[in-house]
Amino acid sequence: MFVNFCRIRKCQLVQLMTSCLLLSVVMTCWQQLDLIVVSHVKSYSYRYLVNSFTYINRSLTIPREKARSFSDFPYLLDHPDKCTGKDVLLLVFVKSFPENTERRNAIRSTWGNEAYIQNTLGVTVKVVFALGAIGTTKVEPSWSKKSYSSFQEELIQEDKLYGDLIQKNFLDTFHNLTLKLILQFHWMHSWCAHARFFMTADDDVFVHMPNLVSYLQELNSRGVTDFWIGRVHIGSPPIRSKDSKYYVPYEMYQWSSYPDYTAGAGYVISSDVADKIYHATLTLNASIHIDDVFMGICANAINVSPQKHVYFSGEGKAPYHPCIYNQMMTSHGHVEDIHELWRAATDPEVKQSTSGLFGKLYCVAVRVALLCKPHFVDTYSCKAAFL
Structure with a gap:
């Protein structure tokens, strides 16, 4: 009896210790669990059950005089005649930090080469x-004031050589990306409103321009309107963790879900949508610093919804x-790999090797192997393998 009693006491002790351990683990992980799981549950519930984004739009509407503070910055570099007298199929705005000169040069010599596009693809x-302005938060503390002016002088010389920098006098930081987005829509409205389509992209994004041009030409021939395409985020929750660069406090955005939006790495809209977005920016509070979310807020205000294209990448890199x-x-x-990728992706043999019945079947099998993986990769979905 004594032995059995001891065994019972030991069993209870083990159960107690196990319970305490599990409880401590749950308490330790609860904050992370709340940020990831609970926030997504709340977000999807709000998105599909409440769906009161109309109220959000009303609450973010501000007087035009106040909204002007998000766009009323003087131009440091500008090219108002960039589109004058030209039949422009697509206007591309690349978001770039002032110091990313090499990235800009790489784009100019690959997918953003206007002469190549005109001569080879036959469109403009x-x-x-x-760009925003360089500031003290973007440079080494040891730099002198003369260094700031000399850095701007380098941008001026770069612009004289290429004539493609649009720069306003706000500090170029991650938290001012929404100001950069507003810059793009206001510039297009003023100087390139006749372009059929508008694209915004990061300066580390590769655009397969031949494929994109062919796709947009087909859409243009059909007179497509209310068009917004990219990698769509549906029912995304605000990030409440202060450790994240995407952190958004309740004071800035108090609701559980964002309106649907496309990843800011790269998306395309039609000119009529660009014009409506411009007018939306004239009356909306742009203090939220996540530019693609602000785009979703503007689009929701004008009743335009994003469409998913499986070959627009999110944050991931394509195979x-x-x-x-x-x-x-x-x-x-x-x-670093943009030149190599451009040569490989535009090689005429790509079309030849992937055409015909055998080539298409082979490519389906290859894409299934590359894209249909059990772990999540933020690039093309498995569905893309069969298109």
């Missing part, structure tokens, strides 16, 4: 770079393979 595409190049529109995270 205008590519410009959106390297001719069967991917044949379909790809954008891929994110390309800096």
Whole structure:
């Protein structure tokens, strides 16, 4: 009896210790659990059950005089005649930090080469770079004031050489990306409103321009309107963790879900949508610093919804393979490899090797192997393998 009693006491002790351990683990992980799981549950519930984004739009509407503070910055570099007298199929605004000179040069010599696009693809595409101003938060503390002015002088010389920098006098930081987005829509409204389509992209994004041009030409021939396409985020919750660069406090955005939006790495809209977005920016509070979310807020205010295209990448990088190049529109995270990718993706043999019945069947099998993986990769979905 004594032995059995001791065994019972030991069993209870083990159960107690196990319960305490589990409880401590749950308490330790609860904050992370709340940020990831609970926030998504709340977000999807709000998105599909409450769905009161109309109220959000009303609450973010401000007087025009106040809204002007988000756009009323003087131009440091500008090219109002960039689109004058030209039949522009696509205006591309590349978001770039002032110091990313090498990235801009890489784009100019690859997918953003206007001469190549005109001579090889037979259409006019205008590519410009959106920049803010360099400031003390962006440079080394040891730099002198003379260094700031000399850095701006380098940008001026770069612009004299290429004529494609659009720069306003606000500090170029991550938290001012929404100001950079507003810059783009206001510039297009003023100087390139006749462009059929508008695209915004990061300066580490690869755009398969031949594929994109072919796609937009077909859409243009059908007179498509209310068009907004990219990698769509549906029912995304605000990030409440202060450790994240995407942190948004309740004071800035108090609701559980964002309106649907496309990843800011790269998306395309039609000119009529660009014009409506411009007018939306004239009356909406743009203090939220996540530019793609602000785009979703503006689009929701004008009743335009994003459409998913499986070959627009999110934050991920597309796999390297001719069967991917044949379909790809954008891929994110390309800096050192952009020249190599451009040569490979535009090689005439890509179309030849992926055409015909055998080529198409082979590519489906390859794309299934590359894209249909059990773990999540923020690039093309498995569905893209069968298109």
